[in-house]
Amino acid sequence: MTGRRWVIQLLCVLVSLFMAVPIYLITLAALSSRESLDRFPLPLLPTSLSGETMTTFLRSTGVVGGLINSITIGLSTVVLSLAIGLPAGYALARYAFRGKDAYQIGLLLTRALPIVVLSVPLGRTFLDLGLYDTTYGVTLLHTALALPTTILITSAIFLGVPPEQEEAAMIFGASPLVAFVRVVLPQALPGIAASALFTFVLSWNEVLGASILTLGRRTLPAQLLATLADSPLAFRFAGGLALVLPALIFIAIVRRYLLNMWGTTLR
Amino acid sequence: MNVTVKNLVKTYPSGNRRATDDISLTVEDGEFLVLVGPSGCGKTTLLRMVAGLETPDSGTVTIGGRDVTALPARERGLSMVFQSYAIFPHLKVRQNIGFGLTMRKVPRAEWDSRVRRAAELLDLGDYLDRYPAQLSGGQRQRVAVARAIAVDADVLLMDEPLSNLDALLRMQFRAELKKIVARLGTTTLYVTHDQAEAMSLGDRVAVLRDGRIDQLGTPMAVYSRPASQFVGGFLGAPPMNFFPATVSSGRLQVGDVSFPGGPSGWEDRKVLVGIRAEAIGVSADIPGTVEVAEPTGATTLLTVRWAGGELKVQTAAGFEGSEVGLSFPPAALRFFDPDTSLALH
Known part of the structure; x- marks a missing residue:
């Protein structure tokens, strides 16, 4: 028993290192002076800290704007996909309706088409609608991409809350909406957090569609992808840090809801 | 308050026969009436239609002279204990018991005293600040009953409340339940498939089969003068x-x-x-x-x-x-x- 425990703990440490070491190295490089990057052997401890690389990076054109665009689009995508996905997931979990199976498969079909195939006609349509090169346009695309997982994750979570609990709430005086808010939602929070996390990261990472649908209002990854290839090495590390950091902050915020999943909250 | 159902018919979309077939029944004010029958006889469906959780195809439900057929569950002024307890895992025992009072916006001081009284009636006084996950099955069932009686409803519905307990606990709690309900004097409609439970709890017993009431009467009358071979074979151990x-x-x-x-x-x-x-x-x-x-x-x-x-x-x-x-x-x-x-x- 204790032997197995050790193996599991060792694996945990290894996986954590696998995730954390690159982030550490990028952070280190981004926050070190440019000269120290060329030193040999490369110092692995923060010996020559300097904000110089980061400040130059942040001052260069399009970076701050891209960051703001990315965060705006990411958060709007989370809100919009939850606004549409939660009711859909609830309906899938609670009601039997004609064509339910086909609907579920249809959901996944949106992910069957490569974004390239979608983006060009979308770009064309958005040009006509005046949505081209706006954060709204990209938000719509990302919401469409995120919805299938949002719906499937939340419907699985709603299935975990027995319908009798909602019925009990209604017997004791709650309207269907109040029953949902006071009984189902608190228990579904971990799942909703997980799907929000997933959506945000998806939106944050999605480059291709965002590049095609925008010109001036690039998201940060799209912006960086266009420019970093021609930038000096130090800048690439700074860009990497800028890409990782907001996602990490978002995960840190959502994490405590996620952890509830194994706590006392869910049965 | 009495509960009257008249000509209730319900067919589920999946089933081709009626779950309840033109059932009429009156639960008198303060009476403890037990619906008993084998699984699939329509007893739970009948209870859920009284509760307002199912809509009948035709027929009416009247509570205290008021036709509630078209009203949602929350406006029927009743209370219910579920087979699966259906207590809220994310709320402490205190909030669970007080849920109905919270929904009725009962003032804080009265809320406290009523929750405490219901908890004490069911020996839950020491567990008010625990979460349901920290309770045993029997204690969870007590929370469900305490929640149901805290609201002081006119009508109490119970859907096989004892069936998830082990045999010994079921016997103990059965007697306790009978005592509590008798003390409150609430009109009670109780569903069970257990004939011993029906006999021991009910003022009157309605034996259901295939969506119809085969016989309705006091436990002893139904036991000694069954109206059909089915009732005689269903009630009593050993059967007739x-x-x-x-x-x-x-x-x-x-x-x-x-x-x-x-x-x-x-x-x-x-x-x-x-x-x-x-x-x-x-x-x-x-x-x-x-x-x-x-x-x-x-x-x-x-x-x-x-x-x-x-x-x-x-x-x-x-x-x-x-x-x-x-x-x-x-x-x-x-x-x-x-x-x-x-x-x-």
Whole structure:
């Protein structure tokens, strides 16, 4: 028993290192002076800290704007996909309706088409609608991409809350909406957090569609992808840090809801 | 407040027969009425229609003279205990018990005292600040009952509240439940598939089969004078004995054995005879062979083979022997039409 425990703990440490070491190295490089990057052997401890690389990076054109665009689009995508996905997931979990199976498969079909195939006609349509090169346009695309997982994750979570609990709430005086808010939602929070996390990261990472649908209002990854290839090495590390950091902050915020999943909250 | 259902019909989209088939029933004010029947007989559907959790295809539900058929559950002024408890895992016991009071916006001080009173009635005083996950199954069931009585509703509905408890706990809690409900005097509609529970709890018992009420009456009336072969076989442990006989001049002929008894006006016809295990005598003249003798402590249950087939006979503790002389007291005999299996009067 204790032997197995050790193996599991060792694996945990290894996986954590696998995730954390690159982030550490990028952070280190981004926050070190440019000269120290060329030193040999490369110092692995923060010996020559300097904000110089980061400040130059942040001052260069399009970076701050891209960051703001990315965060705006990411958060709007989370809100919009939850606004549409939660009711859909609830309906899938609670009601039997004609064509339910086909609907579920249809959901996944949106992910069957490569974004390239979608983006060009979308770009064309958005040009006509005046949505081209706006954060709204990209938000719509990302919401469409995120919805299938949002719906499937939340419907699985709603299935975990027995319908009798909602019925009990209604017997004791709650309207269907109040029953949902006071009984189902608190228990579904971990799942909703997980799907929000997933959506945000998806939106944050999605480059291709965002590049095609925008010109001036690039998201940060799209912006960086266009420019970093021609930038000096130090800048690439700074860009990497800028890409990782907001996602990490978002995960840190959502994490405590996620952890509830194994706590006392869910049965 | 009394509860009246009239001509309730409900068909589920998936099923091709009616879950409840034109059921009419009145629960009197303060009465404890038990709906009992095998699974799929429509008893839970009936309860859920009274609760407002299902919509009947036709018929009406009236509570205290008010037609509530079209009202949602929350406006019917009733309270319910669910089979699966359905207590809220994310709320502490205190908030669970007080949920109905919170919904009714009861002022804080009264909220506290009513929650405390309900908790004390069910011995939950020490557990108010725990989460349901930290309670045993029996304690969770107590929370569900406390939540139901805290709101002081006019009508209390219970859907197999004891079926998830183990046998010993079920017996204990059954008596306690009877005491609590009697003390509150709430009109209660109680669903169970357990005939012993129905007999011990109900002021009256309604036996359901295939979406219809086969018989409605006091437990003893239903037990001793079943309206059909089904009711006699369903209620009581062991179930009523049945055997076919032929009526001839005030006597019943079974194989080459005959004994006094028989319904009037049924001369020379086949009849189905029913008799309870405890009514059969074992020291008379109709021969029978004891196949199994099961001592249960207070009594001994015999399985006896005789001219009419197999009989369950309940006799005094300490019975020994392999042969018995059976007797069937005429007053204990019940007669059923062999074609319709309904009781003859």
